Amino acid sequence: MILADDMGYGDARCYGYDNLVPTPNIDRIAKEGVRFTQGYVSASACGPSRFGLLTGMYQQKFGIQWNQDTWDDLKNGVEETLENNRIPEGQLLINQALSRAGYVTGMSGKYNLPGYPETTFDEYKWIMHFGGQYFPDENGHYAGVDESVARGGHKRILWGPEREGDIYLTDRLGDHAVGFIERHKDKPFFYYLAFNAPHSPMQAKTSLKPQVAHLKTEATKMYGAMLLSMDENIGKVLDKLDELGLTENTLVAFASDNGATFAYNVDWPENWPKELLGSVGPLRGNKGSNYEGGNRIPYLIRWPGKLPAGQVYDHAVSTLDLYPTFCAAGNADIPSSAHLDGTNLLPFLKGEKTGRPHETLYWYHDNSGCVVQGDYKLLVWQDKHWLYNLTEDLGEQHDLAKAKPEIVERLMRKYRSFVDPLPPPLNPAKR
Known part of the structure; x- marks a missing residue:
């Protein structure tokens, strides 16, 4: 399960809109699978959207309406743990349901959920709460990543790395996913690759400058370069599945946590304009709004052994649906204590069911x-x-x-x- 951060509906070339930069690996998922034209998140902001994705439940039903509902301590100053937190008791996360079915689970990237920097995944590394620095400091540490302070600070680094040999954080996330797949190739696995790209701070690899030279503003060039890095790392994952002969039997889903946004002014040059980074295509609005540009996102599913390639699906679906869909693919029972608001999409994509997955x-x-x-x-x-x-x-x-x-x-x-x-x-x- 691959999630982008603040990627607009029109940013993937397979959607055919503004397409700032090529996205060949995201497009490959669409070409070899299903492209949803009306794919939604459950909120147009990262925190609540990710709660909905991982719990499979409308997060508003347990008090998560907006980002500020996700980061403070519980009432009476109680600090959250993996065992005592704001997720309803018995509402297992998607990875926990798959663990019960015998899957080894792994994650890298942006978490947003209780317990940070610990998670409920079997293996995890390079974990962020809301965001992280894309280049390490002189001690090799990425601010905001794998640290006890959930909202790490950022300093101005535009094009990097500043030191030879420093590794870009997006590459770290992709490499962890590839390593996990290699280690667990002989057993059922579930991996959640939760990019913080192309979310601010705007920090990109100098080596990609020639590929974004056609873009008009410096911030947009950096955004385009961040998209290129994310797409490259998605390609690493797809290539590893090919190499190991796992492609036909692996379901891959891709989405964004919300629509495109105005860049956060994190210590960047004052003469940079405040502009919408990325594209919402033909939609109105952006991250934070309830117009389509905030809630409608690129949404793709590929499963070559089970789903026809090149399918375009026009009915409304939600990231809430990924929980029951992955569980169905993995023969994992939905916990009896869990309340899921999503729908298993596989019967609709296979033609076994007609009509809309959701009435409303x-x-x-x-x-x-x-x-x-x-x-x-x-x-x-x-x-x-x-x-x-x-x-x-x-x-x-x-x-x-x-x-x-x-x-x-x-x-x-x-x-x-x-x-x-x-x-x-x-x-x-x-x-």
Whole structure:
């Protein structure tokens, strides 16, 4: 399971939009598998999105609405551990469910979940809470990585490395994944490759400058180079599976944790413009919003032994679906104590089931949210609402609320049925 960080819907060349740089290995997953045109996350910010992905449950149901709900101590100042945390008791993570089925599990990259820097995976290395420095300091340490402080600081390093021989963090993550696959090639395994690229801080390899020279601004060039490095490391994983003869029997999924974002100004030159890094393609909005540009992401699944190559799937799916889909692929029982809001996608992709995997999908945080059902999307902010037909108006430019009040009423009932039972956010004071 491969996850990018803040990669826009239009950034992968296989989606056919702005495509700042080539993404041949991401495109290979699409060519040899399934490309989803309406793939969603459960939140347009990294923390809650990753909680939803790994628990398979709408994270709002246990108080995770936004990033600030993921990083503070529990009530009464209780420090979280792997055993005592904000995830509901009995709600095993996807890797824990697969462990019960005999899979050895591994991870590298951005975690966001309780227990940092420890995880529930059997093997893990180069773990971040929210982000990390892409180049090491003089002691070989990457700020924000494998350290007790969950939100490590960053210093300005634009193009690097500063010292010969220093290894770029994205390469570290890819190498750990490849090493894990090599070590466990003879047994069932599950690996979660959770890139922090192309998230800020903007730090890229000098060797890639010629490949991004066509891009207009310095920040965009760095973003493009960070995408190139991530794609290269995805290629390492795919090539290792080929080398070991495991490709046909290995399910590979790729997604982003949310849409493209404006770069965080982490000690960078003042004359750099504040610009949207990456592309949302034809969509409106970006990370942090409930427009499609925040929640709709590149979403691919490849399983050559089981799924037809080159399939394009147009119905709405969610990263919540990856938990039951991976468990079905691995013959892993869903824990009886777990509540999953996702759907096993395999029967739909194999043609064994028709129709939509989801009647309705929901989003909510801080008096803002939306609901998608069929062609229509109702966007809600406080006491205001807007209605869009996503099939006819993917860019969400034409509000149909006044023209179609009956659809507004129907979707508002759906929306309230999701929102009204939710508990309060875990950190209501930090809004």
